[in-house]
Amino acid sequence: GQNIDQPTEMTATEGAIVQINCTYQTSGFNGLFWYQQHAGEAPTFLSYNVLDGLEEKGRFSSFLSRSKGYSYLLLKELQMKDSASYLCAVPGAGSYQLTFGKGTKLSVIP
Amino acid sequence: GAGVSQSPSNKVTEKGKDVELRCDPISGHTALYWYRQSLGQGLEFLIYFQGNSAPDKSGLPSDRFSAERTGGSVSTLTIQRTQQEDSAVYLCASAARRGNTGELFFGEGSRLTVL
Numbered sequence: 001g002q003n004i005d006q007p008t009e010m011t012a013t014e015g016a017i018v019q020i021n022c023t024y025q026t027s028g029f030n031g032l033f034w035y036q037q038h039a040g041e042a043p044t045f046l047s048y049n050v051l052d053g054l055e056e057k058g059r060f061s062s063f064l065s066r067s068k069g070y071s072y073l074l075l076k077e078l079q080m081k082d083s084a085s086y087l088c089a090v091p092g093a094g095s096y097q098l099t100f101g102k103g104t105k106l107s108v109i110p
Numbered sequence: 111g112a113g114v115s116q117s118p119s120n121k122v123t124e125k126g127k128d129v130e131l132r133c134d135p136i137s138g139h140t141a142l143y144w145y146r147q148s149l150g151q152g153l154e155f156l157i158y159f160q161g162n163s164a165p166d167k168s169g170l171p172s173d174r175f176s177a178e179r180t181g182g183s184v185s186t187l188t189i190q191r192t193q194q195e196d197s198a199v200y201l202c203a204s205a206a207r208r209g210n211t212g213e214l215f216f217g218e219g220s221r222l223t224v225l
Contacts, residue, residue, distance in 0.1 A: 033213075035214075041218070042201060042216035042217060042218050042219060043153070043201075043214075043216050044216070045213045045214065045215075048213065087152065087153065089153075097143075097155060097158050097166055097168075098143070098155070098214065099155060100145075100152050100153040100155075101152055102151060102152035103152050
C-alpha cells in the first residue's frame with residue numbers, strides 16, 4: 001500500500017518562500033502529485049513529478065527524489081491567496097488510484 | 111458544463127435513511143473516482159471506475175456503501191442506513207488518462223450531514 005506523511009500546518013509571511021515536504025512509501029512508483037485545496041473548495045492540480053529533480057512552474061516548484069521517497073513543494077513570493085491546504089498524492093502500483101496525504105494547511109500572514 | 115458536476119451540493123438526512131449522491135464527469139473522461147473528506151482530514155479513497163473494467167471498491171468503508179457508473183458516464187454513490195460518522199464531503203473526480211499525467215478534475219463535492 002501507500003503511506004504518505006506531510007506536516008499538518010505551516011505559517012509563512014507574505015512575500016516569503018515556503019517549502020512543504022512530503023515523504024512517501026509506495027510498493028510501486030508511478031509519479032507524485034501536488035494538489036491545492038482552498039477551504040470549502042475542490043482540490044485543484046498543481047504539479048506532477050515522475051523523474052528526479054525540480055520542476056518549475058511560475059511561483060510554484062516541485063521537487064522529487066525517488067531514492068529517498070521524498071518530495072517538496074516550493075512556493076515563492078507568497079501571496080495571501082496562497083493560504084490553502086496542499087495535498088501530496090501518489091498512485092498505487094499498477095493502477096491510477098491516487099492515495100492522498102492528510103494535507104498541509106498553509107497560512108500566509110501579512 | 112465543462113467541469114465535473116455533483117448533486118446535491120448539500121444534503122441533510124436523518125440517521126438510518128438512505129442517500130444517493132450523483133456525479134456527472136467531464137465528457138470523454140474514462141476514469142472516475144469517489145473520495146470522502148471529513149472535517150479537517152485528508153481525502154479518503156472510496157471507489158474507482160476505469161472504462162468498462164471492474165471497479166476498484168477497496169476503499170468502501172462498509173457494505174452500506176455502494177456505487178455504480180451507468181454507460182461509462184454518470185455515477186451514483188449510495189449510502190444505506192446512514193450513520194452520523196458518514197457525515198463528510200463526498201468528492202467526485204474524473205480523469206482523461208491522456209498521456210501519463212493522471213490529473214484528476216474534482217467536482218465541488220456533496221456535503222452530507224447525518225443528524
